[in-house]
Amino acid sequence: MTVVDAESPTIRDSAQPNPAVFASWRARAGALLLDVLPGAALLATTALVALSVPLRGAWWWVCVSIGAATVLSTALNRLVLPATARQSLGRAVFGITVVHRNGTPVGAWWLLLRDLAHLLDTAAMFAGWLWPLWEGRRRTFADILLRTESHLLEPRWPEPKLRRFTSALVLGVALLCGAGAALSYVVVHQHDRSITDASEQIAQQGPRMVEQILSYHPETLKGDFDHAQSLATDSYRPQLTAQQQAVQKSGAIRNEYWTTNSSVLSATADRATMLVFLQGQRGAPPDQRYITASVRATFVKSGSLGWRVDDVAVVTKPQPPQARP
Known part of the structure; x- marks a missing residue:
């Protein structure tokens, strides 16, 4: 030209x-x-x-x-x-x-x-x-x-090749951006769904698991302790075992808790923390006494085993109900 x-x-x-x-x-x-x-x-x-x-x-x-x-x-x-x-x-x-x-x-x-x-x-x-x-x-x-x-x-x-290459480039980038946006949406949606599912599962299973970890009866002591250990993670089990051994040495008495209220503090797809408010009774009639306690429990999801207790920390020590703040 x-x-x-x-x-x-x-x-x-x-x-x-x-x-x-x-x-x-x-x-x-x-x-x-x-x-x-x-x-x-x-x-x-x-x-x-x-x-x-x-x-x-x-x-x-x-x-x-x-x-x-x-x-x-x-x-x-x-x-x-x-x-x-x-x-x-x-x-x-x-x-x-x-x-x-x-x-x-x-x-x-x-x-x-x-x-x-x-x-x-x-x-x-x-x-x-x-x-x-x-x-x-x-x-x-x-x-x-x-x-x-x-x-x-x-x-x-050459102009024809230039136009084709430019069109292909812009189209390819647009497709990659669209695929990236779709992937991001799916990942975020799945992540949010997994957190929601974890919260719902812990809200249902967590209080009962904490009750079973803390409750035991002298006549079924070994079975209660074995069941409690089956609910614990590998990292928490040694601590739980040491507590159980201390109970046996001091002379086990009836110790039973039930949940009055609970709240999920945080949750991810495989880890959650819950605050559990408990009432219970210690000992057998006529020497039994009623107590209350608050604990913060941590749960970890372990593959096919499901949720397991990873830690139980006492927030408010057991005390008579009338002494509760």
Whole structure:
């Protein structure tokens, strides 16, 4: 393609930047969006998904890999490709290129400085980005600082291939963003559902488990203690065993509790904490006495075994009901 110079009858090759013809603000904005927006959208999506999935899990590493590849490819497109092919993808679509004021090509490091200098355009209430609308050479603050300009330049890549590649790229990024959003929704929904299920399960099973851990009868002492140990996790069982041995040495008497109220304090898919308010009786008639106590119980879900008691901490020691605050 050729262009006739209005001031001279000579014909110039339009593949060379024409210092007399500067890229319009609209073309520059479109090129910038095409260069940056797909990568920014994909990076934001992978960041959101990475925050949704388990840390350092398989999906987390997939997100990190895609994010790193996105940053690298965006940098190659914005810095390396223009230094070698004169145009980034976005600039090729809109037919522009970035050059020094004397028309010589701009290297990768200078393009990096120019992108960093665009922070000045943003810091000035975005006035720098709008400056080309009325500045004679259509420069931003970054262009003025680094003495660069955006000139018209016909695409060096075959236009049909360029259009197909650009369309495929934008469509691919859109599909990845959609898939990432769907994955994030599913993971978050499942996580919330698992927490709700855990809270409901502990609200139903927790009080009864605490009652069975703390209650025992002299005539069925061994069976009560064995059952209590079957409700405990491996980490809590030694502590429970030591308490049971102390009861046996001191002479076991009837000790029975029942729940008057309870509340789930916190819950995840496999761990929960509950506050349990208890009433009970200690001893047998006619020497029995009624008592109240409050405990904070921790539960852990252990695969097919279900929920197990991981700790029972006394909040309010057993005392007669009338002495309760």
